Amino acid sequence: MDSILELQRVTAGYKSIKGFKSLIKRVEIVLRDISFTVEKGERVAIIGESGSGKTTILRVILGLLKPISGKVLIYGKDLYSLPSDQKLQILRRIGYVPQDPYRSLNPVLKIKYIVGEPLEAVGVEWRHIEERASEVLKIVGLPQSIINDTAEELSGGMRQRVLIARAIIAEPEILVLDEPTSALDVSIQAQIINLLNSIYNTFKVTMITVTHDLGVAQYLADRLIILKSGKIVEEGSVDEVLRNPKSEYTKSLITSYLQITGINSLNNIKIRG
Amino acid sequence: MVLAVRAGGISIGYIDEEEEYIVWAVRGVDLAIEEGDAFCLVGESGSGKTTFASAIAGILPPHAVTRGKLYIFDRLAIDESTWNFNGLRGRVVSYIPQNPGTSLSPFLTVEDHFYYVLRDTLRYDREKSRKAAMEALLKVGLDRGVLEDYPHELSGGMQQRVLIAIALASNAKIIVADEPTSAIDANLRASVLQLLGRLNREYRVTLLLVTHDLASTSIVCNRLAVMLAGKIVETGRTISVLRNPQHPYTKMLLDCVPLLGVKKPLKPLPGEPIQVVEDKAICPFRERCPRAIDKCVEEPPLKPVGDEENHYVKCWRLTGVESG
Amino acid sequence: MPVSLNYIFKRIILSILVVIGVIVFSYILLLYTPGDPAVKWAGNPRGPEARKAIEMARRELGLDQPIHVQIAQFIYHVFTGNLGLSIAYKVPVSQVITSGFTATLELLVFAYLLAVPLGLWLGIYSALRRGSRFDSFIQSLSVVLASMPTFWLGAIIALISYSTTGFLPYGRVSYKLAASTGFNPITGFYLLDALIQGNYAVFLDALLRIIPPALAISVYPIGVVARVSRTLVAEALLEDYVRTAVAWGVRRNTIIKHFVLKSIIPPVIQISGLAFVYSIVDAMVVESLVFGREGLGSILLDSLHKADFRVTIALAIYLTIFYILVNTIVDIIQASIDPRVKI
Ligand SMILES: Nc1ncnc2c1ncn2[C@@H]1O[C@H](COP(=O)(O)OP(=O)(O)OP(=O)(O)O)[C@@H](O)[C@H]1O
Ligand SMILES: Nc1ncnc2c1ncn2[C@@H]1O[C@H](COP(=O)(O)OP(=O)(O)OP(=O)(O)O)[C@@H](O)[C@H]1O
Ligand SMILES: [Mg+2]
Ligand SMILES: [Mg+2]
Numbered sequence: 001m002d003s004i005l006e007l008q009r010v011t012a013g014y015k016s017i018k019g020f021k022s023l024i025k026r027v028e029i030v031l032r033d034i035s036f037t038v039e040k041g042e043r044v045a046i047i048g049e050s051g052s053g054k055t056t057i058l059r060v061i062l063g064l065l066k067p068i069s070g071k072v073l074i075y076g077k078d079l080y081s082l083p084s085d086q087k088l089q090i091l092r093r094i095g096y097v098p099q100d101p102y103r104s105l106n107p108v109l110k111i112k113y114i115v116g117e118p119l120e121a122v123g124v125e126w127r128h129i130e131e132r133a134s135e136v137l138k139i140v141g142l143p144q145s146i147i148n149d150t151a152e153e154l155s156g157g158m159r160q161r162v163l164i165a166r167a168i169i170a171e172p173e174i175l176v177l178d179e180p181t182s183a184l185d186v187s188i189q190a191q192i193i194n195l196l197n198s199i200y201n202t203f204k205v206t207m208i209t210v211t212h213d214l215g216v217a218q219y220l221a222d223r224l225i226i227l228k229s230g231k232i233v234e235e236g237s238v239d240e241v242l243r244n245p246k247s248e249y250t251k252s253l254i255t256s257y258l259q260i261t262g263i264n265s266l267n268n269i270k271i272r273g
Numbered sequence: 274m275v276l277a278v279r280a281g282g283i284s285i286g287y288i289d290e291e292e293e294y295i296v297w298a299v300r301g302v303d304l305a306i307e308e309g310d311a312f313c314l315v316g317e318s319g320s321g322k323t324t325f326a327s328a329i330a331g332i333l334p335p336h337a338v339t340r341g342k343l344y345i346f347d348r349l350a351i352d353e354s355t356w357n358f359n360g361l362r363g364r365v366v367s368y369i370p371q372n373p374g375t376s377l378s379p380f381l382t383v384e385d386h387f388y389y390v391l392r393d394t395l396r397y398d399r400e401k402s403r404k405a406a407m408e409a410l411l412k413v414g415l416d417r418g419v420l421e422d423y424p425h426e427l428s429g430g431m432q433q434r435v436l437i438a439i440a441l442a443s444n445a446k447i448i449v450a451d452e453p454t455s456a457i458d459a460n461l462r463a464s465v466l467q468l469l470g471r472l473n474r475e476y477r478v479t480l481l482l483v484t485h486d487l488a489s490t491s492i493v494c495n496r497l498a499v500m501l502a503g504k505i506v507e508t509g510r511t512i513s514v515l516r517n518p519q520h521p522y523t524k525m526l527l528d529c530v531p532l533l534g535v536k537k538p539l540k541p542l543p544g545e546p547i548q549v550v551e552d553k554a555i556c557p558f559r560e561r562c563p564r565a566i567d568k569c570v571e572e573p574p575l576k577p578v579g580d581e582e583n584h585y586v587k588c589w590r591l592t593g594v595e596s597g
Numbered sequence: 598m599p600v601s602l603n604y605i606f607k608r609i610i611l612s613i614l615v616v617i618g619v620i621v622f623s624y625i626l627l628l629y630t631p632g633d634p635a636v637k638w639a640g641n642p643r644g645p646e647a648r649k650a651i652e653m654a655r656r657e658l659g660l661d662q663p664i665h666v667q668i669a670q671f672i673y674h675v676f677t678g679n680l681g682l683s684i685a686y687k688v689p690v691s692q693v694i695t696s697g698f699t700a701t702l703e704l705l706v707f708a709y710l711l712a713v714p715l716g717l718w719l720g721i722y723s724a725l726r727r728g729s730r731f732d733s734f735i736q737s738l739s740v741v742l743a744s745m746p747t748f749w750l751g752a753i754i755a756l757i758s759y760s761t762t763g764f765l766p767y768g769r770v771s772y773k774l775a776a777s778t779g780f781n782p783i784t785g786f787y788l789l790d791a792l793i794q795g796n797y798a799v800f801l802d803a804l805l806r807i808i809p810p811a812l813a814i815s816v817y818p819i820g821v822v823a824r825v826s827r828t829l830v831a832e833a834l835l836e837d838y839v840r841t842a843v844a845w846g847v848r849r850n851t852i853i854k855h856f857v858l859k860s861i862i863p864p865v866i867q868i869s870g871l872a873f874v875y876s877i878v879d880a881m882v883v884e885s886l887v888f889g890r891e892g893l894g895s896i897l898l899d900s901l902h903k904a905d906f907r908v909t910i911a912l913a914i915y916l917t918i919f920y921i922l923v924n925t926i927v928d929i930i931q932a933s934i935d936p937r938v939k940i
Contacts, residue, residue, distance in 0.1 A: 050430015050457045099429075103374065156318055182455060185318045185485030190529040190541035212430070214459055215531035219539065242534055249460075256463035257533050330844040334835065363846015370844070375837040379937055380859035386842075389855055394846040423936040439845060 003076075004174060004206050005038040005061065010070035012060050027068065030056045031230045034070070040173075043200060043207040045217035047253075048227030054210040055099060057227075058178055061208070063091050074174075092122065095167030095205075099178040101159035105151040111137075111162060112147045118170040136165040139202075140195060157188035161195070168199060175199070177209045181216055193219045214257050218242070226250050276344065277447050277479040278306040278329055283341035283351065284503075284552070285324050285333065295338060297549045298324035300503035303575075306496075308346075308446075311473045311480040313490040313511065315526070316500035319548065322483045323371055325500070326451045329481060330368040331358030345447070363394040367445035369453045371483075373433035377424035383435050384420040387442060394443045409438035412468055414461060430457040437465060441472070447479045448472070454489060466493050488530050491515060496583075499523050502549055502557035505575070509584030519578050519586040522558045556589065564590055605929055612925045617672055619917045623910060624671045635660055637906045640684030657681055680911045685903040690911045693896060698915070699785030700769060700892035705814065705873065705880050707788070707807055712815035713869050716822025721853065723823070724830035732827075739820040747879045751813035751887040758809050766809040767889045771802050810888045814880050818872045825868045829861040836860075863931045870927030874920050 013029040030053045038044050048054045059065040060072060063079055072079040074090050082090065095118075098104040105114060113120075115136060116129040124132075134144055140161040151159060160180065167175060180196065181189040193216065200207055209220045217224060217238070224241045226234040226249065233247040245251045283302050286295040298321040306312045314322050327333055328343060328351065343351035345365060350358055370376040377386060387406035391397040397405060407417045413434040424432055437453055450469065454462040470493040472478040482494055490497055490511055498508040499520065507520040518524045528540045544561040554572035559565050568589045578584040578591065627637070636642075639654035659667045674680055678691035686693055723732040742750075759765045770780070770787055780799045782790045788807065791800035833839060834857065842856050877893070885894030893912065900908035 049461055050433075051428035055428075100374065102372075186487065186529040187317055187485075187526060187542040190531075190539035193531075193539055194541060212457065212459070213531075215533050218533065218536065219531055253459050254533065257459040327840075327844075332840045332844045334840070362844055366844075367846075368841065368844035370837060370841045372837055376841040378838040378842070378856050378859070380935070381855065385855070389842070389847050389851050390845045393848045393851055425937050436841070443845065 002040040003037045004040045004042075004074070005208070006071075006073040006076075007034050007036055007057075007060070008071040008073065010034045010060060010067045010072065012056060012065055012067040012070075014056075014065075029068070029230065031060070031067075034230075034232055036225055036232065036235065038174075038206060038208060041204055041206055042223060043209070043221045044223045044225060045209045045211055045221030046225045046227060047211060047214060047217055050212060052227045053230040054212075054227060055178055056230075058096075058176055058208075058210060061176060062094065062096055063087055092118070092170060093172055094174045094176055095170065095172035097160075097163045097167045097175070097177040097180055099182075101156055101163055101183055104163060105154075105159055107152040108150055110148050110150055114151060114162060115147075115166045115169055117166060122170070132169055133165070136169045139168070139199070140165045141191075155188075156184050157191060160184060160188075160192055164192075164195065164199070168203070168205075171203070173205060175205045175207045177207070177220075179211055180209065180220075182211065182213065189216070196220060214242075214253060226253070275308040275346070276305050277308045277310065277346060278304070278481070279342075279344040280304040280325075281342040281344070283325075283328070283339065283343055285321070285328055286338050286552075287324075287334075288336045288338060294550050297552045298503055299328070300549065300552055301341070302503075302505055304498065304505065304508075306479060306481060308479050309473070309477045310496055311470065311482065311494040313482045313484065313494035313497045314500055315484055315487055315490060315497065317485060317526070317542070320500045321503040322485075322500055323451055324503075326368075326449045326481060326483045329447070330366055330449045331356070331362045332368070363390065363443055363445065365445055366447045366449060367440040367443050369436050369440045369448065369450040371451040371455075373429050373436055376436055377432060379424055381423070382420065383422055383424070383427075386435070386439055387420075390439055390443060405442050406438070409442040410435070412441065413438045414464060430461065433457055434461070434465070437468075445478070447481065449481045449483070451483045452485070453482070454484075454486070462489065463492075469493055486530075487515070487526060499526070502547060504557050504587065506558065506587045507585065508575075509578070509581060513581045513584045517578075517581070517584075519584070519591055520558075520588050521562050521564050521590070556587075558588075566590065604932065608925050608929060612921050615921055616918050619921075620672050620675050620914055621668055623914055624668055627910060638681075640906055641904055642684075654681075675911075675914055681907055683900075683905055683908050685899060685905040685908070690907050693908055694893075694911055694915055696785055697891065697893040697896040697912075698919075700890060701877070701880050701884060701894070703786045703788065704807060704810055704884055704890070704892065705876060708811040708814040708876070708880070709818060709869065709873060711811060712818035713822055713865070715815075716819040717826050717865060719819070719823040720826025721830050721858075724827045724834070725853075727831060735823060735827075739823055742816045743820040745816070747813050747817065748882050748887055750816060751810055751883040754809045754813050755887055764805065766806045769803060769806060769890050770799060774802055775799055806888075806890075810880075810883050810890065813883050813887075814876055817876060817879065818869065821868060821872050822865060826861055826865055829864060830857055833857045833860050859934075863934050866931050866934070867927055870923055874923050877916065877919075 010031055011029060011033055012031040013027045015027055034057065046054050046057060056065065060067055066080050077090060079087060079090065112130055112133045115133045119129045119132060134147060137144060137147060142158060142161050142165065146154070151162060154162065177196070181192050184192060196207070197219070199205065207220065209217065211217050211220070221238060223237050224235070225232055226241070226247065228249045234241060234245065234250045241250060242254065245254055280302050283299060284297060285299040286297040288295050302325065314325065316322050328339070329345065331350065333339070333356070339351050339354055339356070341351070341353070342349065345361055348361065350356065350361060384403060384406060388399060388402045391402040391405055403420070406420060410417065410419065415431060415434055415438065419427060419431065419435065427435065433453065434457070440448055448469070453469070454465050457465065466489055469480055469482065473480045473493070480493070482490065484490060494511050496509070497511040497514045498505045499514070499522065500506070501522055507514060507518070507523050514523065515527070518527055525540070525542050529542065531539065542561065556569040556573055559569040562569070566589065573587050573589045575585045575587045576591065578586050635651050635655040635658060638658055639650040642650040655661065659670045662670070680690040682688065683690045683693045719735055723735045726732050755766060778796055778798055780791065780794065780796050783793070784790055787803040788800060791797070791803055839852060839856050842852055881892065881894030881897060884890040884892045885898055896908060897912055899905065900912065
């Protein structure tokens with residue numbers, strides 16, 4: 001099997017300056033010794049509580065945050081030791097859907113510029129970009145008519161589709177999604193889940209999804225990586241992890257989840273009435 | 274029986290920027306929340322949940338217009354187009370806002386947020402507010418370290434818990450929580466919901482929980498209302514609405530909820546939520562409803578369901594009109 | 598304070614580099630404008646002493662040296678404030694400039710201490726009463742005032758002052774009074790000096806004379822700050838965090854003081870900084886042409902009249918340095934107020 005992405009003992013963090021200590025910089029470690037591999041064509045979900053460093057992992061993968069130690073290998077190449085043009089070349093093969101569809105879209109840009117941006121960055125001619133933009137809009141199920149509108153008027157679900165369209169326009173081989181559904185309501189969430197899976201099936205991408213929702217992960221991934229306080233506590237296929245969780249954290253996660261959704265997994269769980 | 278919140282035919286709209294039209298977000302809602310109730314408002318995005326919640330919290334924006342009446346503990350807070358929330362905000366009603374990312378001032382530390390709120394509502398001094406803050410933060414699973422943090426230094430989930438902690442600290446009698454768990458994981462979600470449930474049961478805090486997450490309603494709330502395009506289409510005891518949903522919309526909403534360990538295909542609702550500009554009396558689900566009939570161009574009344582106590586639904590199909 | 602020393606250090610180094618660039622540029626300008634720079638630097642001397650003066654200027658400028666040495670020397674001279682004697686006043690150029698500078702700076706700072714808080718207050722007040730009569734009055738007034746030339750406004754103020762009180766605000770202080778009370782300026786900021794020496798008569802006199810020109814100068818920043826802060830406050834009031842604070846029962850005053858004001862201060866400081874450097878020219882015109890105060894304006898006019906080339910060049914260089922300094926300080930203050938800016 002080809003490994004497409006590999007993190008080797010990555011430790012990463014942010015420079016933190018707080019209060020009167022502001023004059024001395026120190027680094028707050030967020031990720032500790034993270035290693036995992038993603039094979040070509042896999043669907044992996046990174047699960048973790050809020051603040052556990054999920055978004056930070058993505059920043060590291062996307063070349064935005066240099067780890068303090070450890071390596072990020074994409075297609076076998078060490079991302080952070082590549083010269084910048086080669087680094088860009090590699091990063092272009094990754095499509096990214098950021099965390100918050102309400103805040104990640106420039107409200108004054110026309111949709112075609114937003115969606116076409118990844119192609120524009122590599123110098124594709126506008127004629128082709130527009131064509132391609134309307135193609136991907138069709139794929140994500142948005143009407144052609146919005147191509148000249150701005151994002152301001154769009155609903156959350158439509159915004160998320162625009163972001164997905166942008167992520168896939170340059171035909172990436174890896175699709176990275178940060179909480180793709182957590183800002184959306186359940187019915188739109190279901191639409192987006194179905195859309196992402198149809199994209200996965202048609203384009204055979206490798207999909208890395210960050211989510212805090214086990215239920216969503218179950219639909220968007222085959223393998224789970226469970227994160228707690230910046231460390232990986234469990235890793236395995238969805239079935240394996242759900243049926244036979246090993247870490248205490250995963251167990252409590254599943255119990256809590258069942259507790260919350262109790263009513264739906266039929267009438268066996270205590271409900272207030 | 275004391276009513277904590279009573280809405281009498283309340284409609285809330287937003288005047289559009291060019292002042293050409295009004296978007297009606299809430300339309301003629303009648304609702305009574307008893308003291309000690311844990312009331313849940315569910316519905317899709319844009320259905321008017323936040324609008325209704327912010328009316329109770331007393332923070333409708335200046336370009337909002339209202340009709341009808343809203344009482345909070347028998348105080349007339351909204352009377353047609355006049356609003357009076359003096360003395361209610363923070364003391365009687367507290368609020369957990371929807372967007373954790375933008376609801377804390379970027380220029381104040383978490384501690385300052387607590388201090389200004391508690392000083393102005395409960396007349397606490399720095400020390401007392403710090404103590405209360407630590408207690409409240411502990412309840413939502415944060416440690417005192419975050420007190421010195423600025424909001425941007427916290428993750429989304431941490432910000433959300435800070436918001437919850439502040440709302441709890443002021444000991445209000447009603448807590449309006451707008452999607453309080455949207456940014457946190459299952460573990461925390463369960464504990465936050467349990468915390469809200471406990472406040473409700475042990476301290477008789479009246480709870481209005483706004484969410485689109487039908488699943489999370491069951492462990493906290495005893496009553497539930499389903500909102501669609503500004504109208505309440507189904508309401509009743511949580512258990513009876515979830516076990517025995519009547520309105521086609523409620524049924525379809527339940528089909529979208531992912532279940533752990535059961536991999537059923539998800540069936541999204543067809544179509545996009547609509548904005549209501551013309552407040553016409555038609556069934557709000559008509560265009561998207563697979564079971565719509567001719568009669569649905571008229572607005573159905575809210576009718577009781579069978580023998581279930583307090584379970585009402587707004588649908589012609591369930592009131593004997595079968596075809597048309 | 599979220600700004601590291603590192604950032605401040607970087608900013609200062611950067612400003613110094615820009616200043617050096619400016620100095621080099623002026624020097625090259627000096628070399629390549631028509632005419633012998635030594636003659637110009639000596640102030641186009643005539644008569645028997647001319648040759649000697651030109652020789653001296655040539656040596657002073659090091660025109661016999663290679664160009665990079667010349668430039669290095671010139672930079673050194675600028676930084677040590679050693680730009681020779683003023684041709685017109687026969688005192689060191691640095692002294693001429695410093696005295697002018699303190700005079701104008703006193704006026705400007707006085708005007709801005711008046712203008713920024715007042716503008717801020719007006720802006721906040723009208724934002725809180727948007728659409729009210731007060732608001733629309735302030736709005737239209739600020740448009741009218743901002744479109745009046747400052748020197749004209751100054752003249753009107755001087756006129757009003759003269760016709761109502763019989764007092765013509767002319768000069769910085771009455772020299773008779775200063776001499777008779779033994780006033781002895783140390784810092785060159787007369788108000789400050791008078792206060793330090795406990796000389797209240799001079800203080801009052803200087804105050805009466807500084808108020809009219811300061812009023813004229815402050816009109817522009819009042820308008821700018823009022824407009825900007827009105828918009829900023831109106832926007833801030835719609836922020837989620839303000840609405841949330843309202844819902845939590847935070848009082849109106851607290852909201853304005855701690856939630857709204859904090860968010861508008863950084864941009865207001867920035868705008869004030871920009872307005873400040875813009876007002877320098879205003880101040881130079883008004884103080885010299887209308888109110889007969891000495892300051893940078895009178896020095897510039899004098900130096901042009903008397904072909905005091907050294908002073909003109911030095912003035913240009915030091916003004917540029919001052920611009921850069923103000924901008925740097927404003928940036929540093931702004932960055933240190935906003936906790937989100939981590940540098
Ligand atoms: N730009 C930043 N500067 C400093 N610290 C940061 C920054 N971004 C995140 N952090 C810190 O890093 C930790 C992990 O944050 P991260 O955003 O990766 O969490 P997350 O798992 O994505 O959480 P969430 O589910 O809430 O989005 C948190 O403690 C947060 O406070
Ligand atoms: N401040 C506002 N100004 C103008 N229109 C608004 C405003 N807030 C909401 N609306 C409109 O009112 C309608 C109801 O919005 P509301 O925010 O109450 O819905 P919601 O049910 O809370 O949705 P969500 O689940 O997305 O939070 C929408 O059509 C929305 O566009
Ligand atoms: Mg995140
Ligand atoms: Mg909402």
